[in-house]
Amino acid sequence: MIIGLGCIAFDQILATNAKWKDEKGKIVRREFRFGGNVRNSLVAVAALGVKAAYIGTMSGEVKWKSALDDFKENGVSTEFVDFSDKSHPAEATIVITGDGERFIVYDDTPLHHLGLPSEEKLAKALAGADLLLVDAGICPPGTLDVIKRCADLKIPIILDAEQFFVKKEIILEMITLSTDLILPLNFARLLTDKDDISEVIDTLWNDSKNLVVITEGSKGCYLREKGDSVKKHMSAYEINAVDTNGTGDIFHGAYAYGLLNGMKTIENLEFASAAAASVASLPHGSVRKPTLSSIKEFMSTRPALKCSNI
């Protein structure tokens, strides 16, 4: 079982055919959907056929209980969730342009009430966990202790982070303990105060790491893996991006699946890149989940990704 800690978001999506440079555009599609790093990653894990469970609290209000219905509809277990007043998803409005770019405005006030479930539920979750997915940028107080427990239990920890809702020192401590770190480039630069990608990776590297990956959207990703200090760049699949929202999260979920299933690092990153890109190129209104067959088909019709030393 893969367990996940982090935030859920409730997103209003406004799509326009206009390009980012056009500065304004007519709304061609409006939809509401749940998102958030860990929510999207867990949904991808479940779609790939591995048991996934969310760990946290949720308001019992009808409007917000629907976040738990969303998990259930997508095959993610909510057995380790406790109800807690005021604890509900962040609310966001996301503008998606005709070139697949997006801008997110959000209200993260409710996330101040996000908590861990009871110790009984947490202990049960940890006892059954093969892997922890965590969004270190937005997660409940106590997450660092959960990460320490996972580290003691030798449970792999895949860590994402995109913002400083949690204090920088705590995020850095969580990063130190993670085994597989996958961060977007902009945030990795902010965390390390370095600009050069190779230096960013080396700053984040330590002996507990299996892998450090820095992602850069359509430009692909950069990596360093255990046993090899040479850093590499992997290209991304060429697609007509329609909606790139949540692609990084799907990348994390698919990578988690591959890690659990013994894929080699490069093979796994190609798999994760395909999962992310295949969802980003789906038409508006599609079910935004990768499956083993959809990823296989996507990869079979495209050239392999290029990997080179940096």
Ligand SMILES: Nc1ncnc2c1ncn2[C@@H]1O[C@H](COP(=O)(O)OP(=O)(O)OP(=O)(O)O)[C@@H](O)[C@H]1O
């Ligand atoms: N436009 C794209 N074309 C092809 N592949 C993409 C594109 N966007 C993302 N990907 C794939 O997904 C990976 C992660 O994307 P990205 O760096 O945008 O993550 P992110 O910034 O965390 O995104 P998110 O906000 O969705 O979490 C990339 O390394 C790449 O393999």
Ligand SMILES: [Mg+2]
């Ligand atoms: Mg991301």
